[in-house]
Amino acid sequence: MCTQMVGAMEKQTPSPGRRKRSVRTDTPKDFPRKEVIGQNYMSLGLEIAKCIDILVTASPLPIITLYTAAVPLSLWSLALAQALYFFPQLWSTVICDRFARRFNGITTYTATLIATAISSFITANALRTHSLFLYLLARFVNGLFRHALSFSALAARELSDASKGYDTQKISIFSLMAAMLFGGILGEYATDVAAAIEMLATMEFATAVTLMLLSFTCTRGTRTAPGVTSVEEYKNWLLRQPYSCISFFVPTALCVSCASMSQCMYPFIDRQVFQLHYVFIGIHMAAVIAIEAIVAPVLIKRCGEMNQWMIHTCAAFLLFGSWLSPWVSDNGLLLYLGATMLFTDLPAAILGVVFSSVAENSFKTSDRVFSSNLHRHVKQFCKQWSPILLIFVHSMLIDRQDATRVVLMPFSVGLVTIILTHQIKRALAAIFVSGWAIGAFSSLGDEGIWVTLISTIGLMMVGRSTGET
Structure with a gap:
């Protein structure tokens, strides 16, 4: 019996050789370090x-x-x-x-x-x-x-x-x-x-x-890359979404389309109207990117993401910039650069960041990766096809000087309608009605409209300040 107990204890106690092998397995080796350096x-x-x-x-x-x-x-x-x-x-x-x-x-x-x-x-x-x-x-x-x-x-x-x-x-x-x-x-x-x-x-x-x-x-990791969602998963998720999820990205689509149609003309205006060197055209386009990616997020962080005063001001500026688009290059280079940055680039960038955050946060936390991909694809689609729409309208209204306004104003009006009413259907109706109304009227090329608009805005500002005091 004692012999059996000793044999059982020997089976339960690990041998010194096994202990050495386990310690030797846990010690670091040279090739993992080389793999890390290679990666x-x-x-x-x-x-x-x-x-x-x-x-x-x-x-x-x-x-x-x-x-x-x-x-x-x-x-x-x-x-x-x-x-x-x-x-x-x-x-x-x-x-x-x-x-x-x-x-x-x-x-x-x-x-x-x-x-x-x-x-x-x-x-x-x-x-x-x-x-x-x-x-x-x-x-x-x-x-x-x-x-x-x-x-x-x-x-x-x-x-x-x-x-x-x-x-x-x-x-x-x-x-x-x-x-x-x-x-x-x-x-x-x-x-x-x-x-x-x-x-x-x-x-x-x-x-x-x-x-x-x-x-x-270098030695790579797994081939399946489990941390990256596949296109098949994204497609299946997208097909399961209700129609209402599209409405989350309508403000972003309107804002991106309006900005893209204006910004795609910058290289042509810079070169053909002002005869700028290509270096200055590159600086101008780099400044547009800096406004969208650096300046706008900083301003939003300072003012607050859902600051209603900021949102309404940017929408009004974008609408005003769309109205002034036919004359933006008729009054000198400095006024052109200042007007496009103040009334197009900056408000569109701020509204784009705000609406993007609202759209992505409208989905569940587990769907944030898919909603981020959908948001990126909506922006890509608008940036790719909105210049084609601009060229189409210009070709249809070749005799009119305000063809740019005809295509930009409906998007701006729809964006303002969404901000004021929070209704997508009303915004879509406003887009079609304003597009028909602006396209039906004759070309408004009188530069005196500048004076009329500026004086009207001045009277509104004076009246507002008087009412506040």
Whole structure:
């Protein structure tokens, strides 16, 4: 019996050899440290690649006037070019997301950078040969294979904690501003627009190759990237949402559309009306981005997010800026810059931030990721298609000087109606009624309206101050 008890105790007591193995397993080794270093370098390379990608894709904006001079673009060709980008991207998003999760995010992000470089090379050839077909082909290739935002999110997730030390939003903002300045420099010193686009395409291709070579030096995490929602999950969530959820983003859509239609004309007005150098056009566009991403959030933080006085003032300024849009470039450069920043850029940026926060907070906490994606897609859709609407109205009202007002005023009136009544249906009715009324009247090109409007506003301000005292 004693022999059996001793045998049982020997079975329960771990042997010294087993204890040594457990201690040896818990001691740190050299290769995890190498993996961490490799992931840190890879994360830094990924952030640099994002910056260069933004630089390549956004730099042509200050020199967009050179596109119209090199390629014969009309309303229908512009609409076709936008459709060849939008619908292939919409169709290929789910397929590319599955492909990225089957392999890994870094490889697919590298592939989308290469596809962007190829489309840029095709665009450069189209600008050099004045070929509309090649330009449309470049838009199709770009729409079919460019999914940089989702792939970069998957790649960052695979690098685990290595990418948490970077503020991606701030990096993107400053990269956009740098892209505007770089595009202006390209317009000044490049031999022609095709050479400038070729240089950007070469930068994108070199970045993709460097990122691919750098990816071989680090060990990535899981391929499925569980922290990043898939496109299939987002689509299923979107199909389950009631129709009323769309109303949350109507104010944002109106605000973004109104601002985009005004801001897309800035490079053309700067160059064709004031004959500014491309460097100054780049500075102007960088200032617009700074107002939207830096100045507006600071003002909202100081005044309070739901400050009714601020919201009503911004809506009134935006409405006034839409009314003044036909004459904004007729009274000098300083008045043009001041009027656009005060009556368009700043109020639209403030209202956009406020309405975005309200729309995203209208969903449950568990749906915040999906609502954020929906909000981003609504803004992208408005920014892509609102310039087409502006060009369409201008082509229909080619003999009128106030065509810009005809298309901007209904959006501003609808936005003011939402702020005052909190009713989406009334706002939509106000959009159609105001659009019909402004379009039906003859062109109001008399500059005396300036004096009438300013005197009326002055009397209103005097009466309000008298009533308050």
